[in-house]
Each structure stands twice: as C-alpha cells, then as structure tokens.
Amino acid sequence: MTHPLDPYLRPETLPTPFCPGCGCGIVASAFLRAARELGHSDLSGFVFVSGIGCSSWIPSPHFKADSIHILHGRSIPTAMGVKAVRPELEVVVFGGDGDLASIGLGHLVHAARRNLEVLVIMVNNMVYGMTGGQLAPTTPRGAVTATSPYGNPESPIDMVRTLAAAGASYVARGCVAYPRHLEKLMLEALQASGFRFVEAVSTCTTHFQLMLGTKSPVEALKKLRELVEFRDVMQGPREGRLPLGSWRPPGRRPGFVESLRGLR
C-alpha cells in the first residue's frame, strides 16, 4: 500500500512516535502537500532544522531529507549558518512554541529583523508536551497546567504580530482543525521570499486536553475550532480567540543573505 506522501518520508521511521491525535501529523502533511503542489517530487532542495520538543521531530527523523536536529531553542541561528553558506537551498525550521517562542524567542525576532530567508513553522500547542505539560509563553491566561496549578498568571505572546513588528516578510496563523487552510498558508509561505513564519495552532492530546477539559482527540479538535476564527491576524486575539490568516508588509525588503552577498 502506498501513500501519496511516501516519497517524502523515511518509511522505517513510521509510525511516528506522536501520541494518537497529535497535531504534528496534520502539520507535517500540510507542509508536504504544499511542497508536492509546488512540484517537488522529493525534498532534495530542502534542509530542515529543528530544536527540541515534539514538533521538532516532524522533519527529523521522518522527512527523507537533510536535517539538523539542534539544541533546544537554537534552530534559527543554525538555519542562518546553513542559509548563509548555501543560499540556493530552501531552509525550513520546524519547532514548538516552547522551542521558538520561549527559549528561542530572541533568535526568532532577530531573524525577522534581518529578513533571513528561511521559513519557520511553529506548532503552537500552548504547552510543553514532551516534558510533561508545563506552562508555555503561549498558554492562555488562567489555564491550569502541570506548573500553573492555580491558573496561569501570565498572558500569552502573539507571535504573528511580534514577528510582523520585527520585520518578517510573511506571517500567518493556521490551525490543525482546518488542515486545508493550513496547507494553503504553507503554499503561500513557500512561494514568498525573505523571513516567513507560519504558526499552526495545535493540540496536545496528552496535556492540552486536561487544560481544555476534553476527553478525546476529536473533541479536542472541535474545541480548538472554538479558540480560533478567520479574520485579520494583525488585529490580534479577541475574547480568547486567535485570528487565522496571513499578512505581508507592503513593498519588498532585501533578504539578509542577499544583502551579505551584496558586500562581496
């Protein structure tokens, strides 16, 4: 039996280690379908870089491609080193909200500021999944997690608007509860240039469900639809609902590696 996405995957790594109902599979699928849509018969023109966390496992080991699975939070500077030396390669970063929006946030903001020519896909499940469901900088205010037993006293960060303000060339937010829309965003991002960021609002069926009070992955996905809505992403969250869509700034700013090459 074959699957249309088989050419992009390492069959010996399947099934994935993701929990049943995890959003990572939907994110992987959305990305690979977008790559296929663009005519890539394999992933030979890509290099994938990821940090530490569940979603960092999407490309490594599953994608049949070059991948660098680096330290927690440090995928962005690693991707910068690859891109600066081999600008002809499409460098794609996968990571979670803990990896990219917490420990790696500084790098991400600077990559957007530089307009580094990489695509960053952040799977936002609003929690640290791999380490046991701890509070993340994306956890909704008041949510009970392993490390916020009395409710989250912090407010979540809006990465889409943060990176837009820092200078990103393309920012978008999709949701694993709307996989076709997510795929469309990936397609747009792959066709755009400069620094591109796609957030995929996801679930953690092991830990996020406790937070939501749902009992099955299907219930969690349905609940997720109540937490998002299609409208202008630059307006930010409203009444706890995250806007889905994409935004790009007017005009074109030169990319970082393009500018570096101009110094020669």
Add this chain to the structure above:
Amino acid sequence: MKPRFMQGNEACAEGAILAGCKFFAGYPITPQSEIMRYMAEKLPKLGGVYIQAEDEIAAICSVIGASWAGAKAMTATSGPGFSLMQEALSYAVMTETPLVVVDVQRLGPSTGQATKCGQGDIMQSRWGRHGDQTLVVLAPYSPQEMLELTARAFSIACKLRTPVIVLSDETVAHMREEVYIPEGLEAPEPPRPKPGEAEFFGSREPAGVPPMPRVGDGFNVMVTGSTHDSRGYRKTADPQVHRRLVTRIVAKIESREPELRDIDYYGVESPELLLVAVGSAARSVKEAVRRLLSRGVRAALFRPRTLFPFPASTLSQLAEEAKAVLVVELNLGQLIEEVRKHIKPPCRVEGLNKIGGGEPIAPSEVEKAAARLL
C-alpha cells in the same frame, strides 16, 4: 621571507583565513574584538561570510550550521561568552562537527576585570561541557603561534571531525610581534562520503572518523545530538549504541595524543626542576629558565602547545629525574591538577599563581619560587 608586524588577535584571524575559513560569526566581547573586526573586513572580500550574531549562542550555532553546509567555520569569544557556547560545543562533539572556537581568556570569574589578562578557562576548555566528551585545545603564546595554531586548529578539526579550541589570553592576543607567514596552512576538507554511502556517524575502527557529507548534496544526512547509530537514527535507550558512539568519539581524540602532541621544550634534557606553563605565563617562565640555566641550574620549560589531549606520557618521562615540578599559571591553580596526575613522588609539584589587575608573573618571581624548591 619578510615578517609582518602583527597583533596576536590579527594574526589569529589571518591564520584562520589562510586555513580556508569561510564563515565567521561572533558577538562583541573584550578582549577578542580585533578578531571580529579583522574578519568583518576581510571575509566578504574573500567570498566568505561574516555575521555579527545576536549573542554567543547564536554565533556558535550558526557556525555549526555553516560547518554542515560545507564551510570551514569559526567563532571567537572570551570567558563569559565561552561559557554560553558550552552547550553547543557539547552538541558539536556529539555530532562530530568540525569547527574552531577561539577563547581569548580574560580575568574572571563573572565580569571580573574584563580587560585584564587571566588564565581561568583552562579547566573550562577541557571540562566545561555536560556529558562524557573530549576535544582538542591548543594554547598559543605569541602572535606567531596565534596564526599557526589557529590554522592548525582548522586542520585538526577537519581531519578528526571535532571542535577545536584555541585557548589564548589577553596578553598574547594584544601583543605585537614579528609574524612569519608559513606556506601550506590551508586545512584539508573533512573526509567526504562517496555517492551511496550512508554511515556518517559510525566507524568499524574504535577510534575511526566517519565521512561527513554536506547538507544539500543528496545524502539525506540526519544530524542529531541524541544518541544515534552509524546512520544517524536516534537510539535513545540502547546501551550498546550509546557506549559505542561516545567511546569512539572520546577515543578518536585521546588515542591520537601522540600525533597531536606539540610541545615547546626549552632547557636541559633531564632537569632537576621542570617548569610547566602555557600562554602568556610561559613567556616569563622561558626568561626565568634562561636565567636559571645561565646560573647552572638544571631547569627546563615544558609548554604543551597542544594542551588537550594532555601529553601525559611525555611529561611523566621528563619529570622522572626531577626533584620538583613548578606549574606557573595566571589563576589559582588549574593546570596543576592535570600535571599532578602524571607526576609520581618523591617529585614535588608546586604552583606559582597570580591573579588580579592583569599583572604578569615576572621572571624574577619564577626564579624565587624555583630557589625555594631546590
């Protein structure tokens, strides 16, 4: 050959360029500043890439990315920044990533006396990382050696697929001397795989160096800091895979101590007093040994330019006839711990240490300490 009058840091940067360095990322920190400035000016014109990173962690991680993309890559820093790079260095050890880190030591701990000389990173260079690991540390004591040892660092890094530390200090970095530019400093490429090869992280040899593909060349290489088998697949619970991998990575360096050995030895053949020092401290010691020799004292300086892996057997042999070993360092005693491990009684091992204000140890102080021991 006409010498150039060069500063230590400039010589270091020039050595890197002559070795074929094509990627440099760094974050401003005293006293390595001139290395960055030199690279910022020269690298773009040579078809290379210079990036000022947002912090030291970004600097070393972009160096790792650049190395896997196929560039000879380097960063330079000083004590506090070196501490920030340790996690990534551990990754570079585990993934067998060739790269060079220059640590121009300053006076810590913490911000300490940031513009003054110290040698407090000797143990950090060897043991600063988590987990079982080793790497190569080279210790220059002049601008000439800043150039040559930095170039050599690239050569070792590429041949052995390992990070290499150039452990300098503020005095060596900022002094200016004549520097001769030797021929043949260009470092080789790391061993590259042939088409069809798939084992980039294992070797049949217990201390073997596997071939390293570049990303983008069609090998579908999987680089991970998790324990991995020879094809790069994570094996996060298999005891055999972990033992085999980590033992080989350590043996790869340790077993090559004889060929990495690089000692500046000055003095009589079987000394009664053996002095051990590296970096700027060794310059005072050399002068002191010259004076001791002229007075008929059977003394010698043992200066391991390859500091780690430590040339233990050579030191043990040289000290066989010695009454005492004096370890001279600009810290409260670090190298002495390594030396002590390899010296047997009745030979005494004593330290001459000095910290504060960047004051060097004067040759007369070394002479006085020597007199007490003899």
